Amino acid sequence: MVKLVTPPETPDSDPFEGTIYRLVRPLAHGGMGQVFLVEHRQLGRQLVAKVLKDELAGDSLLVERFRIEAQSLGKLRHPNVVAIVGFGNTSDKRPFLVTEYLQGQTIAQALASGIMFTVRESIRYARETLSALAAAHELGIIHRDIKPENLFIQQQPDGSTQIKVLDFGVARVIPGVSPGAPQPLAIPTDTGLVFGTPHYMSPEGALGEHVDHRADIYSLGLVLYRMLARRGPFNDDLSGNGIFTAGLTQDPKPPSFFALSRIPPELDDVVLKALQRSPDDRYSSVGEFDAALANVTQFIVEDENDTGEVAIPLTARGHSSDSLLATTSPAARNAVQSHSARANVILFAVIMLATSVLVSIIVMRLGQGTGVP
Numbered sequence: 001m002v003k004l005v006t007p008p009e010t011p012d013s014d015p016f017e018g019t020i021y022r023l024v025r026p027l028a029h030g031g032m033g034q035v036f037l038v039e040h041r042q043l044g045r046q047l048v049a050k051v052l053k054d055e056l057a058g059d060s061l062l063v064e065r066f067r068i069e070a071q072s073l074g075k076l077r078h079p080n081v082v083a084i085v086g087f088g089n090t091s092d093k094r095p096f097l098v099t100e101y102l103q104g105q106t107i108a109q110a111l112a113s114g115i116m117f118t119v120r121e122s123i124r125y126a127r128e129t130l131s132a133l134a135a136a137h138e139l140g141i142i143h144r145d146i147k148p149e150n151l152f153i154q155q156q157p158d159g160s161t162q163i164k165v166l167d168f169g170v171a172r173v174i175p176g177v178s179p180g181a182p183q184p185l186a187i188p189t190d191t192g193l194v195f196g197t198p199h200y201m202s203p204e205g206a207l208g209e210h211v212d213h214r215a216d217i218y219s220l221g222l223v224l225y226r227m228l229a230r231r232g233p234f235n236d237d238l239s240g241n242g243i244f245t246a247g248l249t250q251d252p253k254p255p256s257f258f259a260l261s262r263i264p265p266e267l268d269d270v271v272l273k274a275l276q277r278s279p280d281d282r283y284s285s286v287g288e289f290d291a292a293l294a295n296v297t298q299f300i301v302e303d304e305n306d307t308g309e310v311a312i313p314l315t316a317r318g319h320s321s322d323s324l325l326a327t328t329s330p331a332a333r334n335a336v337q338s339h340s341a342r343a344n345v346i347l348f349a350v351i352m353l354a355t356s357v358l359v360s361i362i363v364m365r366l367g368q369g370t371g372v373p
């Protein structure tokens with residue numbers, strides 16, 4: 001479900017007074033922070049500053065989380081992770097982190113505006129996210145809040161797009177995985193607590209159990225599902241406990257069940273594997289998930305007549321034309337059917353022509369035989 005976002009209000013006082021940044025305007029407000037467009041006073045460059053919310057600034061655990069978010073971004077220099085460029089404290093002692101200002105929109109905003117992702121685009125955005133997650137997991141950092149609002153589709157000057165993962169605000173650092181990782185939480189309180197966003201939370205996360213990198217695999221599986229099917233696997237109207245219960249008790253239907261464009265059966269299988277209830281049944285690493293998605297791209301072909309894309313199994317894989325018809329889109333089916341109809345008409349015309357030539361020859365011969373002048 002995509003949340004309706006009310007425009008953030010300009011704060012009464014400038015939180016960046018006395019810092020090297022000048023407030024330009026608010027961009028968004030989330031659960032933990034307020035996000036502002038700011039300008040570096042000397043360089044004149046526009047950047048984005050995320051400030052811990054006023055009412056949360058006294059909570060030492062949340063201040064610790066903010067430190068982890070900043071340090072995770074600091075360690076993660078990756079083309080698909082938003083780049084951090086600064087960290088500071090406001091005059092009222094609230095921590096803030098500063099990142100590059102991204103042009104474009106989040107996957108959540110794109111979906112809300114009615115954009116239809118093609119199958120190929122959905123897979124590319126998922127794979128770019130997996131690439132970012134691979135770098136994070138290598139450092140022992142689990143994002144824990146992969147959702148459409150935290151995946152930004154950056155518009156590049158040349159018109160191309162790429163994913164930037166945002167918001168490591170509830171990231172968990174596994175101690176001992178990498179010496180380059182941020183220090184884990186100084187106050188270990190995670191067990192029994194639920195982190196993340198209900199609609200994209202793994203079953204183990206919803207139960208407050210120990211989560212590892214496979215929770216990110218589950219959440220990304222849900223984002224990919226939504227890009228393909230334009231809805232989640234469970235009833236989108238459910239919230240809170242309802243959506244938790246659905247995730248814990250219902251088996252999701254494959255995305256092709258709801259999707260308008262043709263989803264290759266192989267892609268259905270990949271998404272459903274990422275969404276397995278037990279982490280042991282999912283891909284064991286983001287690399288494995290990525291390899292499975294890379295493999296699926298061979299089953300997607302563009303179809304100009306279709307709104308999305310069409311999965312036509314390659315003839316080399318031994319499919320008869322019947323199975324081709326059974327697994328392609330209506331547009332592709334029409335194309336195949338009209339092609340065979342044309343072939344039938346041509347065959348009929350050739351037979352008719354041959355018959356009339358034959359009849360004429362017979363009539364002429366008969367005429368000669370009877371000696372009629």
Ligand SMILES: Nc1ncnc2c1ncn2[C@@H]1O[C@H](COP(=O)(O)OP(=O)(O)OP(=O)(O)O)[C@@H](O)[C@H]1O
Nearest residue numbers: 028030031032033035048099100101102149167169
């Ligand atoms: N670098 C950026 N460039 C452009 N927009 C950004 C940037 N960073 C964040 N935003 C916008 O601000 C929103 C909130 O950012 P972010 O998720 O980091 O904050 P948050 O307070 O942790 O949010 P939540 O708790 O609701 O997940 C994003 O969904 C995006 O729309």
Ligand SMILES: [Mg+2]
Nearest residue numbers: 030149150167
């Ligand atoms: Mg967020």
